Amino acid sequence: xxxxxxxxxxxxxxxxxxxxxxxxxxxxxxxxxxxxxxxxxxxxxxxxxxxxxxxxxxxxxxxxxxxxxxxxxxxxxxxxxxxxxxxxxxxxxxxxxxxxxxxxxxxxxxxxxxxxxxxxxxxxxxxxxxxxxxxxxxxxxxxxxxxxxxxxxxxxxxxxxxxxxxxxxxxxxxxxxxxxxxxxxxxxxxxxxxxxxxxxxxxxxxxxxxxxxxxxxxxxxxxxxxxxxxxxxxxxxxxxxxxxxxxxxxxxxxxxxxxxxxxxxxxxxxxxxxxxxxxxxxxxxxxxxxxxxxxxxxxxxxxxxxxxxxxxxxxxxxxxxxxxxxxxxxxxxxxxxxxxxxxxxxxxxxxxxxxxxxxxxxxxxxxxxxxxxxxxxxxxxxxxxxxxxxxxxxxxxxxxxxxxxxxxxxxxxxxxxxxxxxxxxxxxxxxxxxxxxxxxxxxxxxxxxxxxxxxxxxxxxxxxxxxxxxxxxxxxxxxxxxxxxxxxxxxxxxxxxxxxxxxxxxxxxxxxxxxxxxxxxxxxxxxxxxxxxxxxxxxxxxxxxxxxxxxxxxxxxxxxxxxxxxxxxxxx
Amino acid sequence: xxxxxxxxxxxxxxxxxxxxxxxxxxxxxxxxxxxxxxxxxxxxxxxxxxxxxxxxxxxxxxxxxxxxxxxxxxxxxxxxxxxxxxxxxxxxxxxxxxxxxxxxxxxxxxxxxxxxxxxxxxxxxxxxxxxxxxxxxxxxxxxxxxxxxxxxxxxxxxxxxxxxxxxxxxxxxxxxxxxxxxxxxxxxxxxxxxxxxxxxxxxxxxxxxxxxxxxxxxxxxxxxxxxxxxxxxxxxxxxxx
Numbered sequence: 138x139x140x141x142x143x144x145x146x147x148x149x150x151x152x153x154x155x156x157x158x159x160x161x162x163x164x165x166x167x168x169x170x171x172x173x174x175x176x177x178x179x180x181x182x183x184x185x186x187x188x189x190x191x192x193x194x195x196x197x198x199x200x201x202x203x204x205x206x207x208x209x210x211x212x213x214x215x216x217x218x219x220x221x222x223x224x225x226x227x228x229x230x231x232x233x234x235x236x237x238x239x240x241x242x243x244x245x246x247x248x249x250x251x252x253x254x255x256x257x258x259x260x261x262x263x264x265x266x267x268x269x270x271x272x273x274x275x276x277x278x279x280x281x282x283x284x285x286x287x288x289x290x291x292x293x294x295x296x297x298x299x300x301x302x303x304x305x306x307x308x309x310x311x312x313x314x315x316x317x318x319x320x321x322x323x324x325x326x327x328x329x330x331x332x333x334x335x336x337x338x339x340x341x342x343x344x345x346x347x348x349x350x351x352x353x354x355x356x357x358x359x360x361x362x363x364x365x366x367x368x369x370x371x372x373x374x375x376x377x378x379x380x381x382x383x384x385x386x387x388x389x390x391x392x393x394x395x396x397x398x399x400x401x402x403x404x405x406x407x408x409x410x411x412x413x414x415x416x417x418x419x420x421x422x423x424x425x426x427x428x429x430x431x432x433x434x435x436x437x438x439x440x441x442x443x444x445x446x447x448x449x450x451x452x453x454x455x456x457x458x459x460x461x462x463x464x465x466x467x468x469x470x471x472x473x474x475x476x477x478x479x480x481x482x483x484x485x486x487x488x489x490x491x492x493x494x495x496x497x498x499x500x501x502x503x504x505x506x507x508x509x510x511x512x513x514x515x516x517x518x519x520x521x522x523x524x525x526x527x528x529x530x531x532x533x534x535x536x537x538x539x540x541x542x543x544x545x546x547x548x549x550x551x552x553x554x555x556x557x558x559x560x561x562x563x564x565x566x567x568x569x570x571x572x573x574x575x576x577x578x579x580x581x582x583x584x585x586x587x588x589x590x591x592x593x594x595x596x597x598x599x600x601x602x603x604x605x606x607x608x609x610x611x612x613x614x615x616x617x618x619x620x621x622x623x624x625x626x627x628x629x630x631x632x633x634x635x636x637x638x639x640x641x642x643x644x645x646x647x648x649x650x651x652x653x654x655x656x657x658x659x660x661x662x663x664x665x666x667x668x669x670x671x672x673x674x675x676x677x678x679x680x681x682x683x684x685x686x687x688x689x690x691x692x693x694x695x696x697x698x699x700x701x702x703x704x705x706x707x708x709x
Numbered sequence: 710x711x712x713x714x715x716x717x718x719x720x721x722x723x724x725x726x727x728x729x730x731x732x733x734x735x736x737x738x739x740x741x742x743x744x745x746x747x748x749x750x751x752x753x754x755x756x757x758x759x760x761x762x763x764x765x766x767x768x769x770x771x772x773x774x775x776x777x778x779x780x781x782x783x784x785x786x787x788x789x790x791x792x793x794x795x796x797x798x799x800x801x802x803x804x805x806x807x808x809x810x811x812x813x814x815x816x817x818x819x820x821x822x823x824x825x826x827x828x829x830x831x832x833x834x835x836x837x838x839x840x841x842x843x844x845x846x847x848x849x850x851x852x853x854x855x856x857x858x859x860x861x862x863x864x865x866x867x868x869x870x871x872x873x874x875x876x877x878x879x880x881x882x883x884x885x886x887x888x889x890x891x892x893x894x895x896x897x898x899x900x901x902x903x904x905x906x907x908x909x910x911x912x913x914x915x916x917x918x919x920x921x922x923x924x925x926x927x928x929x930x931x932x933x934x935x936x937x938x939x940x941x942x943x944x945x946x947x948x949x950x
Contacts, residue, residue, distance in 0.1 A: 237938065273711065274911055323713030331714065332910050391942050527737050527830045531797040532804020567941065569933035574941030576931075581941070583931030589732060616801040620794060627733030676942065 153417040153483070159548060161409055164645040168656025169457075169495035170663035173503040174510060174701065175412060177343045178666030180517040181351065182686055184344075186697040188214050192689040194359070196257075199224065201367040203360050206261065209352060210251065215338040218277075219248040220352040221257060223265050224360065232283055235391075237570050238317065241267070241281040243356065247349045249275055249328065249337050267318070268570060272326040277333055278349040279325060282314040282357070285387060289313050292361050292376065297369030301377050308446045308705035311669055311681040312387035313357035319346045341521045342404065343665065347682075354386045354683050378688070383705040385684030388667070391677040392573050395647075395657040396564065399590045400524075402631070402641035407522040408664055409640035412502075418512040419505045420482045429508055430475050436507060436702065437469045440500070443668075443702040451672040457496045464497040468504075507701050525634035529626070531616035533633075538615055539603045542596060542632065548644040549593040550600060558650035564588040575654060575676065593646045595628040668703060710919050712912045718743050720919075721756065723926035737793060741826030746912045753914050757921045792827040799876035800836055809878035817869040818842070828874075829854060841873045850879075 160166070172179070184190075196208035204224050211218040222245035231240045244265045248256065256275065263270035267281055284290070288302075288310045295302040321343075323329040330342070339345040358381050365373040398405055425433075444462050449455050471488060475481040482505055489498040506513050543550065554560060565583045567574050578584050602622060603611065619626055635641045645652060653675045662670070667680035685703025687694065712720075721739035730738060745752035795813060802811030828838045833852040840847045847856040931937065 235942070271710075274713065323715030326711060326713055326716070329714045329910065526740050526833070528834050529797065530800075530804065532801035565931045565941075566929060567933055567937055568927060568930035569938060571930065572942055574931075574937060576937070576941055581937065582934075583937075586929055586931050614801045614805070616794075616797045619797065623731040623734060625733075626731055627736070630733050 153421040155410075155413040155417050158409075158639045158642070159644060161413065162640060162642060162644045164643060164653065164656045166495055166499065167643065167660035168653065169499045170660050171500050171503040172663050172666040172668060172701070173412070173506045174513055174698070175408075175415065175506065175517055175520070176664055176666035177341075177347045177520075178351075178683055178686065179698070179701070180341070180520070181344050181347045182692070182700070183514070183517070183698050186687075186692050190692065192355075195219075197359075197363075199360075199363055202226070203364045203367075206257065207356060207359065208252065208257065209355065211348070211352075213338045216249075217251050218337070218348075219250070219252045220349065220356075221246050221248050221252055221260055221264070222353075222356050223261060225265055227283070232286075235317070237572060239267075239269070241265070241317065242283045243314065243353075243360075244279075244281040245349065245353060245356065246272065246276045246280070247278040247345055247352070249277055249333075268320075268325060270325065274326070274328045274332065276326075277328050277337060277339070277345045278319060278321045279327055280316055280319040280346075280349050280353065282316045282353050282386070284314055284357075285310060285312060289357075289361065293364045293368065296361060296365030296376060297373050299369065299372045299374050301374065301380060304380065304383070304705055307380055307383050309448055310387075311383075311684050311705075312354075312385050313361060314353060315387035315389060316350060316353055317389065318393075319349060321346050341518065347665065350386050350682050351686070351689075354384065354686075355689055357386070358384065358688075379706060381688055382685060382691075383703070385668075385681040385686070385703075388680050388682060389673075389677060390658050390662060390667075390680060392564075392575055392654055392658075394661050395654050396573050396588055396590055398643060398657055398661060399592060399647070401522075402635055403522040403524050403638050405643070406635070406638035406641035407520060410638075411516045411519055412506075413640070415506055415513045415516055416486075416502055419509045420480065420486065422482060422509070422512075423480055424478075425475050425481055425508075427476065430472060433472045433475070433504070433508055434469065436504060437465060437472065439704060440465055440504070440702045442704040446704055447669050449671040454670065454672050457494065460494050461496045461500065464493050465500070467493075468497070468501060503701070510698070525630070527630060528634040529615065529619070529630050530633050531614060531619070533615045534612055535603055535606065535615060535618050536611040538618075538629070538632070539600065539611065541636070542600050542603075545632070545636075545639075546596045546600075546642075548642075549596040549646075552593050552597065552646045552649075554594060554597055554646075559646060560594065560648045561650040562648050562652060564590045564647070589627065591646075591648050592628070592631070592642060594648060595625075596632075599625050599628050599632075710914055710916050712914055712919070714743060714747065714910065714912065717746060717753070717912050717914075720922055720926055721753075723929045724756065724922050727925050727928035734793065737827075737830065740830060741823055743912070744826040744829065746914075747909050749909070753912070753918055753922065757918045792821075792823045795824075795874070796827050796831045799838070799874060800831060800878075803836065803876050803878045811876045813874050813876075815872040815874070818872045819867065819869045821872065825849075825854060835879050837877045837879055839875045839877075841875075842870045844870075 174180075174183075191212040193210045193212070194207065195210045196206065199205035199207065204226055207222045207224070209220040209222075211220060222243055224243045225241070227240050227242045231238075232242075244267060246260055246264050248260070252260070252275075259273075260276070263272060264279065267279065272279055288306060291306065292302045292313060321327060321330065321333075328336075333345060334340050337345065339348075358376060362375045365375075441462070444458055444465065447458055449458065468485070471485055472481075478484050485501060486498070486505075489501050493501075552559065561578055563576050563578050563581075563584045565574055565576055565586055565588055566572070573588065576583055602625065603618075606618075615629060619629060643657070647657075655672050655675050655678055658678055659670055662678070662680050665682065667682050668684055669679070669681045671679040673679060685700040687697045687700065691697065718739050721742045722735050725735035725738050726732070742752040742756055795815075799811050799813060803809050824840070828840070828849040829852055832838060832849040837851075838849040840849070845856060847854060849855075
């Protein structure tokens, strides 16, 4: 009935104790995470390199304005895939990067196998409609993108005049197009993830989605070359390779991502647990070699340049980057003296815990993982998980359940929900494109339709109900309790299902006035591999994916995995 | 309309939540409905025809009488929540018994339609259920159903029958299939004509049924408003600034 997943027994643990969830699963720390070699963009590129994936443009039918259809064939050891894109005219008045948009500059799908002419015709009618269209079980991902108002046309104009565009513009913006949604797992009729695992190369989560974004980057690069050629004729030049590589794909990420983290607790556990395992392996190194010290020094130089090019209009983020720049200088001093130090990584992380910002502490973690591929890379194939359906241990006594909650959910029980502001926010799904949104309980309508994202409050209510029972009643089973209180079935099932998944819960009150959804977004986006976080409010952020990644004809080079902390050379 | 499994699950869960099933129960019922739909049973049609106003707290569960030692006795058509309670009871009794076994006798059972997905879900988590009725036997083990007759016979008992369910808590050794008791031939798994091809990956449903379900499910959504659009969500119109 189900496909077995690799078991954790296959994962080698080190002797260094993992950090406790109470330290790791806090929102301020999660909201400071940086991408690492376990991030999905990195694991995808590594896999494409290791398995020698090949990419061929097989259809290009564009007019002089760049409107039409492109198809790329992707050859993998598990069989071919097609990336099928449609570029359409979009009036400026219709251009919005919000999910609620109804038209886009370009739309695309990842197709399992080689599409026929009939498939492309069918998709040409459905894909540009996005949420309003219907897909089939041949399509794995549905997505769309808009041209960057700031960069796309200026790059075309430069190339058409025979000049390369300004590297500093590319450094400051970082993308030609922005995706505004990437859908998978059965949405709008797409193939279910269970099926994707069986019939396509994608056994791990978000690999198909990341490949789609990677191909969207290629699409944007091919489009500017095409338009420049149409406009400039023989005078036009193609975008130079260094600049192509310096461009990623943008995204304006809103709240939609956040509820996923609460509804997929086992998956979140897996991501964080493996990251902690990787860190503990690195920390257990008694010494580091000269070559690691040299490499560390090189990477820290790259990080300094990366930070110089990481601009944010958000005051708080700008200040964090400013502090981080100073701290990285100190990190470099400390790592240069690593050969004198036993367990140098433990020394460095202890220093970071006591003397550095969370931004810096998390950057150090990414650096550590980057420097030790031999200790980290084997973990990436375990990044998937399965959520439980019903896993209630109905024979457990209510008293035992109470004790378990006290041990495992002390963080939730510490929250005073009677305090002002503790429940001031609520999450809901808008009828408008089923977009997740955030409301203020005393002001906005809809709190009666609140999303099930309030784990901490559910735990507190369950605990209060249990405490109100007599001692005798608490000796009865969970079965009896749930017969009388069926409203707690969801949270009891969650508690029971996560007994062996300590990193599953984000240990915060997501309803509190002080909760910053942006931290949830950063955590998920860093796990995806996003860089250049540029928060625009507490609700959304700009990011870039695949900036610095090898292009599709560069995947076979030995250095294909070396693109962490991307920078744009100003003299490109 | 050709639906994916996950969108059907979301649709059913929202429908059931909208009509008042408690959190958690809505998920379990939705999973069962999808399980049946994937095997060609008209569970989505049934759902669309069901009374869309479930009681907030199930009266069905309350009707169950629990006798210590002798199990549950119930009667007539059994709804999903009854089976949830029975499965809970069997599992709890296993946990409380020294031998890790429990048994329940049910009388006057008819159409144990929801017994299949309910027991299957539980059997994925270390329990094995063997079920006896007059006309057939079935074993639920490791998320699979094994039967010595047409599975349809089991799903649609038309007469009121006596049913015995035996539950065993599995250990590592007994987790090896096939099920070790009853004279069930493994190759007869899903031998019913409609189940012989096993699980489909898609669900075919009439547009009318789909939109009927969708309309009720939409009660979970907060109506659109300009204020909500401006203030409730992130992201921007374009990247010009």
